[in-house]
Amino acid sequence: MKSGLSLIALALAVAVPAIVHAEDKNDKAKAEKPADYEPQIRTTKLSGTFGGQRINYAATIGETIIRNKDGVPEVAVVTTSYVKEPRDTSRPVTFLFNGGPGSGTVWLMMGAFGPKRVAIPGTGVDDGAPPWPIVDNPDALLDVTDIVFIDPPGTGFSHLIGKADPKDYYGVTQDAKLVAEVIRRWLADNGRWNSPKYLGGESYGTTRTAAVAHQLMNATYNDVAFNGLILISTVLDFAAGADTPGNELSPVTNLPSMAVTALYHGKASASSVEAFAEEARQWAIGPYATALLKGQKLQGEERAAIRRELARFTGLSETWLEQADLRVTPARFYKELLRDRGLTVGRLDSRYTGKDYDHAGETPDNDPSFYGIDASYTAAINSWLRDGLGFRTDREYQSISGIGGQWDWRIGGRDTNAYLNVAPYIGQAMRENSGLRVLVAQGWYDFATPFFAAEYALSRTGIPQDRITFTYYDAGHMMYIRDEDRRKLSEDVRAFIRAR
Structure with a gap:
């Protein structure tokens, strides 16, 4: 009996360390693998008058989680959507973003097309000090289209998760693939695959528009056709605008x-x-x-x-x-x-x-x-998203972040950005989609994306000219800060969407 107990004790003495060692390995594996990320989604039911129509709508701010090939969450992309109620899948849906790279959607959302806007002088005088009025925006586009504002990682509240490598997401093509996936996910989640679709952006957002359209219509997916591209303060041909000695x-x-x-x-x-x-x-x-x-x-x-x-x-x-x-x-x-x-x-x-x-x-x-308007817009977006729509986060809203310094500017497999030009993406998309039209909105007083540079880029070989419309405004890069031009831009976009 004593001998039997000794054998059992010996067996346990050998087995227990093995069990403990296995548990240690499992604990280590759990520690190394990030916990699953639970996305935050907030929906608020609101109403407003847009384009002269009283509209009930749902404002939803939420995170879309992008995972790597092993299923590990790597990116939380925040989208803010405004959808008319009751839902109508025959209505157009417009996807919008800003530029930078590294700029949040604050500018287009709180300046031009969102249901609320920040009221500042917009006449060449700086915005002064707070508080700034956040007012109803009758120029928002909800009478003609539902709207989804997308903040790619490193902008707005969107961010990388855990050990995600910035090189996988910070670049012309990497960013475009990510935004394309977010758009496809939104269409599927909201039953909008057969809705008329518009895609647009401001500044580098026009570069992103061309690159995302390329991913969705010609490259990675080939399954999302757009009715129109909306280019606000356009930059497509970076080589032409490079202030480099020898570039005439x-x-x-x-x-x-x-x-x-x-x-x-x-x-x-x-x-x-x-x-x-x-x-x-x-x-x-x-x-x-x-x-x-x-x-x-x-x-x-x-x-x-x-x-x-x-x-x-x-x-x-x-x-x-x-x-x-x-x-x-x-x-x-x-x-x-x-x-x-x-x-x-x-x-x-x-x-x-x-x-x-x-x-x-x-x-x-x-x-x-820039310093004449930046503080007012940042205050307004934080107030609206946190207090108005109830988004809860300890993260700072990135109006303009520093991710541009990490940006991979290579496209088409080239090893250099010496001739970065995404205008051919638009040409291919238009040639292969006879229903695709392009609206180009330019401010006369914009040196960040000069109007003649936009005209030059879009007049090149291979880009159908009969489906491109140019509109001009008596302001600069963010023409909507001037009241008259915000109204004109809104009407121009409305007319463009209605003309499909």
Whole structure:
């Protein structure tokens, strides 16, 4: 008996460490594998008057969880949707995002198309200090379309989870694939596969629009067709706009924006903005482009004639232009145009002016058209999403984050971003979808995404011209901050959606 107990004790002595060791391994595995992420979803029933119609709608802010191939959650993407009630699957649905990369949807949601907006001057005067009024927005688009605002990771409240690698999501193509998956998930979850669909963005959001459309219609999925693309403050051809020595397209595509800015500030004269913009377009793409392409062979009276015209269009002195070798970078223009008044002009909106530490610098201290509006929009989006829609998080809302510094700009398998141009994506999508139309909305006073650069990019070979509509506004990059232009933009988008 004693011997039997000894054998049992020996067996336990051997087995128990093995069991404990197995439990240790399981505990370690559990610790290494992130706990499953429970998405937060909040829905609020609201009503408002949009486009002259009283609309009941459901506002839903929620997280879409993206998992890796092993089923581990890696990304929480926050979408904010506004859907008319009762639900009507025959209604269009429009997916919108902002740009950056690293910019949240705060700008389009609280400035242009959401049911609430922040009221600021929008006339070249800064937004001052809080509180800022958050008011009903009758220009929101809910009378013609349901709206889904998407914040990719690193923007808004969206974020990577656990040990997710930023390289898998921060890049032109990586980001487009992620947003494409979020859109497909939303369509499936909401029964909207056969609804008319629109896709759009602002600034880099137009780049994303082209790349996401490519993923959904031509590359990864090939199963989501859009009725229209909405490009607000468009940038598609990054090479053309690169302010790099030797790139002659940058001064050409920026010249018309310099001309209308000079006109606005009284440094040039013309009968109208539209007339002067057209005159500047024709001169820039003709005599000016020809002259720049001649390089140092441009001499004598021919050079003098170009210099005189360049001074007339830009409002800058011939002496300064000669010292700049007839090539004016935007950053220098912001500082030089109103140097005699001790002022700089804005990049996002050149109607805005600012005062630098001194007047002797080469470029401005900051962009007065950005610091003139940023605090009000950030306050408004936090107030609306947290208090109005009940989203609970300890995370900061990223209006403008730093993920652009980690961005992978390569497309099409190339090893370089020396010629980054997503306009051909739009051309292919239009050629392969006869029902696809494009709306391009540009502010006259926008140097971040100049109107002539957008026109140039979309006039290239392979892009059908008969289904592209351009509209123009008497403001800058975020034209909707000006009340008249917000109403005009809203009506232009409404007309575009109704015309399907």
